[in-house]
Amino acid sequence: MSNTNTLKTKTNRMFKKFTALQWKSFFRSSNLGKSLGIKILMGFFGVYMLLSLAGMGTGMYFILKKILPNQSPMWSISQYLIYWVLIELFLRYFMQKLPVMDIKPFLTTPVKKSTIAHYILGRSAASIYNLLTFFFVVPFAIVLIFQGYQVLNVLLWVVAVMALVLCINYVNLLINKNEKVLIGLVSILLIGYGLDYFGIFSVKELFAPIFHALYAYPITVMIPIALAIGIYYINYQFLKDKIYLDASLKVKSVEANTTDLAWTKRFGEMGSFLQLDLKMIWRNKRTKSQVFISLLFVFYGLVFYTQDIYSSMVPMKAFVGVFMTGIFLSNFGQFIPAWDSSYYSMMMSQNIPMRKYLESKATLITVSVVVMFLLTIPYVYFGWDALAINFGCALYNLGVNIPVILYFGSFNKKRIELDQSPFGNMQGTSATQFLIMLPVLAVPIILFSIFYYLINLQAAVIVLSVLGLLGFAMKNYLLNLITEQYKRKKYGMIAGFKEKGS
Amino acid sequence: MITIENLTKKYGSQIVLHIEELSIPKGQSFGLVGNNGAGKTTLFSLLLDLIQPTSGHVINNEVQVNTSEAWKPFTSSFIDETFLIGYLTPEEYFYFIGDLRGQSKADVNALLAQFEDFFHGEILGQKKYLRDLSKGNQKKAGIVASFIGNPEVVVLDEPFANLDPTTQIRLKEIIKDLAAKDNVTVLISSHDLIHVTEVCERIVVLNKGEVVKDIQTSTETLKELEQFFAK
Numbered sequence: 049m050s051n052t053n054t055l056k057t058k059t060n061r062m063f064k065k066f067t068a069l070q071w072k073s074f075f076r077s078s079n080l081g082k083s084l085g086i087k088i089l090m091g092f093f094g095v096y097m098l099l100s101l102a103g104m105g106t107g108m109y110f111i112l113k114k115i116l117p118n119q120s121p122m123w124s125i126s127q128y129l130i131y132w133v134l135i136e137l138f139l140r141y142f143m144q145k146l147p148v149m150d151i152k153p154f155l156t157t158p159v160k161k162s163t164i165a166h167y168i169l170g171r172s173a174a175s176i177y178n179l180l181t182f183f184f185v186v187p188f189a190i191v192l193i194f195q196g197y198q199v200l201n202v203l204l205w206v207v208a209v210m211a212l213v214l215c216i217n218y219v220n221l222l223i224n225k226n227e228k229v230l231i232g233l234v235s236i237l238l239i240g241y242g243l244d245y246f247g248i249f250s251v252k253e254l255f256a257p258i259f260h261a262l263y264a265y266p267i268t269v270m271i272p273i274a275l276a277i278g279i280y281y282i283n284y285q286f287l288k289d290k291i292y293l294d295a296s297l298k299v300k301s302v303e304a305n306t307t308d309l310a311w312t313k314r315f316g317e318m319g320s321f322l323q324l325d326l327k328m329i330w331r332n333k334r335t336k337s338q339v340f341i342s343l344l345f346v347f348y349g350l351v352f353y354t355q356d357i358y359s360s361m362v363p364m365k366a367f368v369g370v371f372m373t374g375i376f377l378s379n380f381g382q383f384i385p386a387w388d389s390s391y392y393s394m395m396m397s398q399n400i401p402m403r404k405y406l407e408s409k410a411t412l413i414t415v416s417v418v419v420m421f422l423l424t425i426p427y428v429y430f431g432w433d434a435l436a437i438n439f440g441c442a443l444y445n446l447g448v449n450i451p452v453i454l455y456f457g458s459f460n461k462k463r464i465e466l467d468q469s470p471f472g473n474m475q476g477t478s479a480t481q482f483l484i485m486l487p488v489l490a491v492p493i494i495l496f497s498i499f500y501y502l503i504n505l506q507a508a509v510i511v512l513s514v515l516g517l518l519g520f521a522m523k524n525y526l527l528n529l530i531t532e533q534y535k536r537k538k539y540g541m542i543a544g545f546k547e548k549g550s
Numbered sequence: 551m552i553t554i555e556n557l558t559k560k561y562g563s564q565i566v567l568h569i570e571e572l573s574i575p576k577g578q579s580f581g582l583v584g585n586n587g588a589g590k591t592t593l594f595s596l597l598l599d600l601i602q603p604t605s606g607h608v609i610n611n612e613v614q615v616n617t618s619e620a621w622k623p624f625t626s627s628f629i630d631e632t633f634l635i636g637y638l639t640p641e642e643y644f645y646f647i648g649d650l651r652g653q654s655k656a657d658v659n660a661l662l663a664q665f666e667d668f669f670h671g672e673i674l675g676q677k678k679y680l681r682d683l684s685k686g687n688q689k690k691a692g693i694v695a696s697f698i699g700n701p702e703v704v705v706l707d708e709p710f711a712n713l714d715p716t717t718q719i720r721l722k723e724i725i726k727d728l729a730a731k732d733n734v735t736v737l738i739s740s741h742d743l744i745h746v747t748e749v750c751e752r753i754v755v756l757n758k759g760e761v762v763k764d765i766q767t768s769t770e771t772l773k774e775l776e777q778f779f780a781k
Contacts, residue, residue, distance in 0.1 A: 466636070
């Protein structure tokens with residue numbers, strides 16, 4: 049008896065130590081002070097998210113009642129829980145980091161592997177993603193109770209849902225970023241929804257009674273709890289044997305293929321940088337997903353063009369125009385030259401003409417703006433105005449925003465690790481990034497609004513286009529100025545990019 | 551080839567480097583030794599204009615490095631792994647550097663062929679990105695990259711660290727050849743006294759940012775250095 053007790057206290061002590069270390073790693077990170085502003089901002093954002101979730105939870109009962117007045121909201125929500133499970137798994141695949149790597153330093157310390165495994169798994173249970181559902185479900189449950197639902201049933205239902213969240217959490221760890229599982233998940237999601245949507249087979253009705261049982265028969269709460277414990281145990285078994293450097297902790301390396309991209313040679317001296325940039329974008333997670341995200345933003349305009357509220361708010365369309373054609377410009381451009389931060393000191397001691405380096409970046413962004421504009425051409429469906437606005441905005445982006453964003457890039461001093469996931473990744477972000485958005489987005493919209501309200505749409509579009517063309521005509525001069533600026537800022541950048549762990 | 555005049559670097563009130571006068575003639579193999587914090591990397595960084603001098607300057611072949619960039623075409627260096635581009639394969643990296651230094655692919659291939667021994671079959675044709683190579687192999691790639699484009703000055707910071715014994719021996723031959731046959735000025739720093747005395751014609755000892763010894767290497771040198779550092 050006393051033996052198990054000492055073991056328990058020992059384990060407890062270990063846990064406390066681990067947790068303390070976690071705190072230290074946060075507060076002692078070298079640029080805590082510098083990026084505290086960003087952390088606070090992220091904090092506000094988080095609180096805002098949680099509050100909106102709580103708001104949604106509170107309102108959900110009434111929304112469901114209104115949309116589906118003939119059935120109990122509890123039944124309605126049970127119908128959709130299967131989709132929630134699948135979608136949450138899908139989102140977590142991208143968002144949630146696997147906490148495995150942090151454990152490397154403990155391998156050689158006299159801590160039992162089982163303790164380490166429990167610690168990793170326990171910590172992931174406290175993940176922020178699990179809290180999100182909690183903030184939604186609890187207000188929803190409170191409303192249910194006020195609406196006369198059985199208190200005990202509702203409370204146990206909350207417990208059951210949270211147990212499901214833990215199941216999802218641990219299943220996600222098991223999936224371990226396996227692409228095949230992701231594809232399977234997406235297929236199931238699409239097929240299920242398709243069957244439902246076209247009325248071929250009702251997936252909703254199949255799962256509704258199963259999930260509704262969690263409310264109707266309180267004793268069934270045991271099932272998700274047992275499931276969660278089961279999956280935890282599988283994870284534990286799996287992890288315990290894998291805490292070795294060469295097993296789960298090893299970062300997988302991809303087989304490299306040497307490519308030539310000989311066509312870049314046509315760009316002369318700039319070609320070798322262009323080639324380097326293309327390889328960088330394609331071979332690193334963060335930049336690669338940046339491209340896909342940018343492409344998806346082509347659909348952003350639909351939000352504005354399909355809704356009647358915006359039909360009278362023409363300046364919003366200018367916003368969409370600048371945004372859609374300039375999404376890659378701002379996403380990629382704002383971090384120039386931090387993309388090259390990990391080898392910036394080499395670049396600066398090499399025989400590199402700064403000007404060519406910047407020109408190559410400008411060319412890349414120019415191509416992106418043109419491509420994005422071509423992709424937005426179908427918006428002509430909403431009228432020629434849409435096309436004209438997007439065209440003006442694209443020209444403005446080309447002529448004015450490219451030099452602007454390159455200029456502001458010279459204020460970047462924060463390192464970016466290229467091979468980390470872009471989701472929720474604030475690396476390299478500083479006050480500069482927020483300042484950049486002001487001239488890039490706000491200025492054209494303000495200009496557009498002024499001329500639109502003073503004269504008309506044509507005038508507003510012409511002003512943006514002319515400014516763009518002017519900027520384009522002065523490109524050489526502007527690039528020279530920017531080159532000088534980069535040379536002046538060189539030492540600060542080199543020093544800043546060397547600091548790791550931002 | 552390289553002249554240092556009244557060079558100082560301060561961080562706050564702390565002087566990390568202060569060199570009154572130092573000149574390195576062309577074709578010399580120059581070794582820099584000193585304990586941690588002696589200022590070796592600071593000196594190399596100043597030489598490559600990666601940090602700004604507080605006062606004084608470095609002149610590399612009549613070019614003042616912090617005012618003109620004309621020294622870059624004939625100077626090359628490998629300081630640490632931040633000189634590598636992780637997402638390229640070694641071949642791509644060599645060609646990129648070659649491009650920057652006006653060397654065609656064929657030129658680079660011809661140069662690489664000379665280093666087949668040095669690479670020991672672990673660098674070329676491995677289908678790996680530089681970021682996935684071991685520390686030692688990364689270093690090999692970086693060092694060889696610094697020989698691309700017939701530089702007149704080569705700066706290597708701690709080239710022997712992390713290398714396996716076979717490679718260390720080969721590297722010593724390479725460095726000696728560079729200085730002797732090709733008249734290249736080679737600057738290396740090291741913690742390993744034996745290596746430096748074997749390779750370098752001249753050894754300068756830095757201590758707390760100042761030059762405390764400036765020796766033409768002879769048979770006595772190793773002993774002298776060992777006595778100095780044993781203190």
